[in-house]
Amino acid sequence: MADEQKDKKSLLDRFYETQVGRAIFRTGVPRNRRQRMMVVLNNVFLHLHPVRLPKHAVKVKYTWCMGGLSFFVFLVLTVTGILLMFYYRPTVEYAYGDMIDLREQVPLGIMREIHRWGAHLMVITVWLHMFRVFMTGSYKPPREFNWTVGVVLLVLTMLLSFTGYLLPWDQLAIWAITVGSNMAGATPFFGSSGPGAALLSLGDVNFVHGASDARFALLGGRFVGEATLLRFYVLHCIGLPFVIMIFMIVHFWRVRKDGGISGPT
Amino acid sequence: MNLENSQPDPNNPPAVPAPAPKPAPVAPPKPVVTPEQVKASQAIVAEPINRTIADAAKPAGSEAAAPDLESMDRRAFIKWLTVGWVAFIAAIGGYGAMFLRFMFPNVLFEPKQSFRAGFPDEYPIGEVSERWKDKYGVWVARDNEKIYVLSTVCTHLGCTPNWLGPESKFKCPCHGSGFYKTGINFEGPAPRPLERFKIYLADDGQIIIDKTKKFQQEKGEWNDPESYLVV
Numbered sequence: 001m002a003d004e005q006k007d008k009k010s011l012l013d014r015f016y017e018t019q020v021g022r023a024i025f026r027t028g029v030p031r032n033r034r035q036r037m038m039v040v041l042n043n044v045f046l047h048l049h050p051v052r053l054p055k056h057a058v059k060v061k062y063t064w065c066m067g068g069l070s071f072f073v074f075l076v077l078t079v080t081g082i083l084l085m086f087y088y089r090p091t092v093e094y095a096y097g098d099m100i101d102l103r104e105q106v107p108l109g110i111m112r113e114i115h116r117w118g119a120h121l122m123v124i125t126v127w128l129h130m131f132r133v134f135m136t137g138s139y140k141p142p143r144e145f146n147w148t149v150g151v152v153l154l155v156l157t158m159l160l161s162f163t164g165y166l167l168p169w170d171q172l173a174i175w176a177i178t179v180g181s182n183m184a185g186a187t188p189f190f191g192s193s194g195p196g197a198a199l200l201s202l203g204d205v206n207f208v209h210g211a212s213d214a215r216f217a218l219l220g221g222r223f224v225g226e227a228t229l230l231r232f233y234v235l236h237c238i239g240l241p242f243v244i245m246i247f248m249i250v251h252f253w254r255v256r257k258d259g260g261i262s263g264p265t
Numbered sequence: 266m267n268l269e270n271s272q273p274d275p276n277n278p279p280a281v282p283a284p285a286p287k288p289a290p291v292a293p294p295k296p297v298v299t300p301e302q303v304k305a306s307q308a309i310v311a312e313p314i315n316r317t318i319a320d321a322a323k324p325a326g327s328e329a330a331a332p333d334l335e336s337m338d339r340r341a342f343i344k345w346l347t348v349g350w351v352a353f354i355a356a357i358g359g360y361g362a363m364f365l366r367f368m369f370p371n372v373l374f375e376p377k378q379s380f381r382a383g384f385p386d387e388y389p390i391g392e393v394s395e396r397w398k399d400k401y402g403v404w405v406a407r408d409n410e411k412i413y414v415l416s417t418v419c420t421h422l423g424c425t426p427n428w429l430g431p432e433s434k435f436k437c438p439c440h441g442s443g444f445y446k447t448g449i450n451f452e453g454p455a456p457r458p459l460e461r462f463k464i465y466l467a468d469d470g471q472i473i474i475d476k477t478k479k480f481q482q483e484k485g486e487w488n489d490p491e492s493y494l495v496v
Contacts, residue, residue: 175424175439178422178423178424179422179423179424179439182422182423211373212369216369217365217368217369220368220370221370221373221375222373222375223375223402225375226374227370227373227374
């Protein structure tokens with residue numbers, strides 16, 4: 001009787017032995033430390049987390065979890081953002097109404113608020129993450145490069161926040177973007193009202209003017225209008241997320257390659 | 266004898282008998298690399314590599330067993346590599362320029378920059394007309410001597426101020442900048458007066474406002490006769 005039970009293999013064990021099981025789980029049933037490690041290393045999702053961590057690295061007091069939370073909030077924003085795109089139309093005629101409908105008529109209208117709150121939260125967590133990294137000296141060699149990547153990620157977070165700000169298409173949005181994009185017009189050489197713009201001219205012909213400067217490229221016109229709404233929508237939903245994901249891949253990769261989470265030594 | 270016949274021929278036994286009579290001299294499996302080849306490769310390794318650029322032009326030593334790229338020597342390879350990289354960078358640069366240009370539209374669906382604004386009689390003395398504010402973004406004001414056109418863009422950060430008739434001032438709702446009827450700033454964060462636009466009379470006596478030419482008070486341009494219309 002005892003022998004019979006011994007020979008009986010669990011369903012999972014038997015699945016591991018099939019061709020499908022071996023094709024998916026390359027290292028078989030994890031029975032010892034090495035095999036368990038191999039499972040983590042051979043799985044694309046599990047390998048995002050290191051096999052082993054130094055003790056201090058899991059202390060909330062040390063990391064505040066802010067980097068991980070920023071990424072988590074980013075994932076929440078991605079999911080809710082995709083959901084919002086099913087209802088929102090980025091045109092002057094529909095944008096504001098669709099935003100109101102998302103709140104009032106669409107089932108689980110809190111989805112729009114989650115996206116909005118998440119956006120605020122991500123800016124906060126990214127700043128706090130940066131503050132923590134600065135206060136723990138984690139920007140020092142060998143992590144200088146990853147600090148720089150982090151600064152780019154901060155700027156991209158701000159740009160995502162900025163482009164998303166226009167999409168509700170209410171008075172606050174329009175005037176906030178008007179004010180914000182006027183700063184682009186003050187860029188040295190590339191902005192029509194910035195320093196150096198007057199130097200780029202031949203006689204009476206100005207090369208940098210209101211319809212050829214950085215602000216114009218951003219707005220797609222001389223003022224915040226239909227073209228601006230579409231431009232910001234595309235940047236917010238496709239362009240900037242694409243860029244920020246590339247930088248996040250590098251950022252996470254370098255955390256590991258630079259020796260993991262910095263320690264007190 | 267049929268060589269392709271793999272069956273052992275009893276009349277012609279194979280030259281090497283399969284079972285060796287003595288166990289001692291069992292021939293080791295023939296190595297893939299012969300000692301001669303090993304010697305030759307050692308000779309190549311021992312030879313110091315101190316080629317100069319001039320040497321590189323010469324074909325590599327014929328005795329070398331390294332893979333021969335035949336017609337391609339080092340210099341030619343570097344040359345073509347350079348050509349390839351330059352072409353690649355030029356193509357990327359070209360695409361970059363195209364993407365940049367793509368972001369600047371040729372046609373704008375915006376109100377015209379220059380428009381007819383009716384006859385001077387339509388603007389009473391001492392008043393600020395908001396007739397063209399929404400469509401073209403200008404106020405037309407008239408005092409005792411002249412008609413002038415003010416931009417509705419606040420000089421602080423670009424919001425649109427409101428004309429408060431009873432208080433006779435422009436007040437920006439964004440950050441509270443205030444401007445007199447002339448356009449001069451007097452309160453709030455606005456750093457300079459409102460801009461004025463070019464104004465002139467067409468042949469039929471109508472006012473034409475041209476927004477492509479602006480006049481800034483702080484540059485002394487409000488004295489320019491094009492910046493006002495004497496009626």
